[in-house]
Amino acid sequence: MSEIITYKEVLNHKGLKNTRHRNSILELLETSTQPLTADQIYLALVNQKISINLSTIYRVLNTLVENGLIIKTNTVSDNKTLFELNSFEHKHHLVCMECKKITMVDECPFEEYEKKLKEKMGYTILGHKLEIYGVCKSCREKENNGKSIV
Amino acid sequence: MSEIITYKEVLNHKGLKNTRHRNSILELLETSTQPLTADQIYLALVNQKISINLSTIYRVLNTLVENGLIIKTNTVSDNKTLFELNSFEHKHHLVCMECKKITMVDECPFEEYEKKLKEKMGYTILGHKLEIYGVCKSCREKENNGKSIV
DNA sequence: AATGCAAATGCAAATCATTATTATTTGGAG
DNA sequence: CTCCAAATAATAATGATTTGCATTTGCATT
Numbered sequence: 076m077s078e079i080i081t082y083k084e085v086l087n088h089k090g091l092k093n094t095r096h097r098n099s100i101l102e103l104l105e106t107s108t109q110p111l112t113a114d115q116i117y118l119a120l121v122n123q124k125i126s127i128n129l130s131t132i133y134r135v136l137n138t139l140v141e142n143g144l145i146i147k148t149n150t151v152s153d154n155k156t157l158f159e160l161n162s163f164e165h166k167h168h169l170v171c172m173e174c175k176k177i178t179m180v181d182e183c184p185f186e187e188y189e190k191k192l193k194e195k196m197g198y199t200i201l202g203h204k205l206e207i208y209g210v211c212k213s214c215r216e217k218e219n220n221g222k223s224i225v
Numbered sequence: 226m227s228e229i230i231t232y233k234e235v236l237n238h239k240g241l242k243n244t245r246h247r248n249s250i251l252e253l254l255e256t257s258t259q260p261l262t263a264d265q266i267y268l269a270l271v272n273q274k275i276s277i278n279l280s281t282i283y284r285v286l287n288t289l290v291e292n293g294l295i296i297k298t299n300t301v302s303d304n305k306t307l308f309e310l311n312s313f314e315h316k317h318h319l320v321c322m323e324c325k326k327i328t329m330v331d332e333c334p335f336e337e338y339e340k341k342l343k344e345k346m347g348y349t350i351l352g353h354k355l356e357i358y359g360v361c362k363s364c365r366e367k368e369n370n371g372k373s374i375v
Numbered sequence: 376a377a378t379g380c381a382a383a384t385g386c387a388a389a390t391c392a393t394t395a396t397t398a399t400t401t402g403g404a405g
Numbered sequence: 406c407t408c409c410a411a412a413t414a415a416t417a418a419t420g421a422t423t424t425g426c427a428t429t430t431g432c433a434t435t
Contacts, residue, residue, distance in 0.1 A: 092382060092431050113422080128385050133422060135383090149299055155421080156304060169348060178346060188334045189357070196328060197362035198319060206354045207339070212347035242402055242411060263393080278414050283393060285412090304422080305392075 089142045096127055100135050101144065101160070109177040110148055110157035110168075148204075167204075171211040178211070239292045246277055250285050251294070251310070259327040260298055260307035260318075298354075317354075321361040328361070 082101045083093045091097070103119055104111065111119070113132050120127050136158050139145040148157045148168070169178040189200045232251045233243045241247070253269055254261065261269070263282050270277050286308050289295040298307045298318070319328040339350045 094383065094431070096384075126385095129421095130386080130423075131384055137423095138383095149304065169342065169346060171348075178348075180342065180346070182338075182341070184334060184338045188332070191332070192319065192330060192357065192359075196319060196330070197365075198321075198328075198357075198359040199365055200357060200359040202359075203355060203357040205356075207342065207348075207350060208352045208354070209342075209348040209350040215347075215349055244402070244412065246413075276414095279392095280394080280415080281413055287394095288412095 085144065089144075091138065091142065095125075096131055097135055097139070099123070099125055099127075100132065101139070104145060104158065104160045107159075109179075110159035112155050112157055116158070168206045169211075170206055170208050171214055174211065174214050176211060180207075235294065239294075241288065241292065245275075246281055247285055247289070249273070249275055249277075250282065251289070254295060254308065254310045257309075259329075260309035262305045262307055264305075266308070318356045319361075320356055320358050321364055326361060330357075 082098055086093050086097060099120055100116060103116060113129065113136060116136075117127070117129050117132050120132075136145065136147075140147050140158070144161055145158050146161045148159065149155065164181060165183055166179045166181055167183060169180050170176075171178075183205075185203065189203070192198055193200055232248055236243050236247060249270055250266060253266060263279065263286060266286075267277070267279050267282050270282075286295065286297075290297050290308070294311055295308050296311045298309065299305065314331060315333050316329045316331055317333060319330050320326075321328075333355075335353065339353070342348055343350055
């Protein structure tokens with residue numbers, strides 16, 4: 076836990092009960108460097124000798140999304156739903172097409188662009204999602220040992 | 226058909242047979258102002274008194290994606306796959322959170338940003354996807370007739 | 376510490392989008 | 406017109422996610 080505030084307090088404040096499952100899921104997402112699928116969470120917890128049902132994971136994830144503690148995303152390549160802790164910071168995803176790893180980037184070049192869209196299209200802009208696809212350093216190096224396609 | 230080239234020719238060139246189903250799906254996507262789900266395509270065709278099977282639609286869509294004629298996307302809100310004609314132009318999606326309508330925008334402010342990411346993260350950038358969320362003009366106006374939340 | 380009750384969980388079955396299988400039909404080359 | 410590979414229909418299978426219902430648990434109150 077990187078904050079002084081514990082999940083127990085956060086959950087309480089939202090009127091949610093402080094259960095071991097909610098805590099272990101939140102803790103797992105906190106230590107993870109990237110968004111996880113429900114299934115990945117399930118496997119990770121089972122690995123930690125925690126007995127939990129997959130449907131419970133889905134239910135916990137959904138309540139946490141509804142209460143703004145975590146964020147739901149989905150990938151373009153495969154059709155899976157990913158969950159990550161809501162850091163309340165504006166982040167974008169850098170997705171490696173080879174190893175599928177996701178890296179977070181926090182720089183965002185958009186204020187200008189959004190203003191333009193607002194004027195041109197008459198939209199009220201609420202937010203955006205940006206995913207950038209590429210090949211990460213280590214995958215590119217692996218490939219260069221063989222033939223270089225990219 | 227907005228081009229001199231017919232779909233028949235395009236399909237031929239790709240070594241694909243020119244079937245009525247492929248044509249009706251391509252024509253439907255051409256007239257559509259926004260990406261469609263397999264199911265929406267199915268309903269639209271049935272509406273046109275065209276007898277077609279849903280699995281055929283999926284199969285046709287997948288071959289068309291493989292051959293670069295159409296593009297696969299997916300929505301953040303619900304877990305559905307969307308298909309749109311590949312215009313071979315770089316476009317982004319402007320998504321209305323009220324009516325879920327998608328508008329295309331062609332301006333893209335990214336060359337600079339991608340260069341930066343390449344240097345900083347060591348990534349080879351292949352492409353990106355940007356979705357912008359907001360409320361479209363007509364939805365905002367509808368809302369203002371009641372109470373204005375947004 | 377014991378009680379009560381709503382909320383949370385486990386388990387199994389249901390649902391939904393998508394894919395695979397197989398028999399039948401069709402486009403189009405010859 | 407004939408033939409065959411490719412395309413399609415119909416149906417079953419799959420995999421992710423949701424739901425119904427019985428049981429358990431958190432926690433406020435006694």
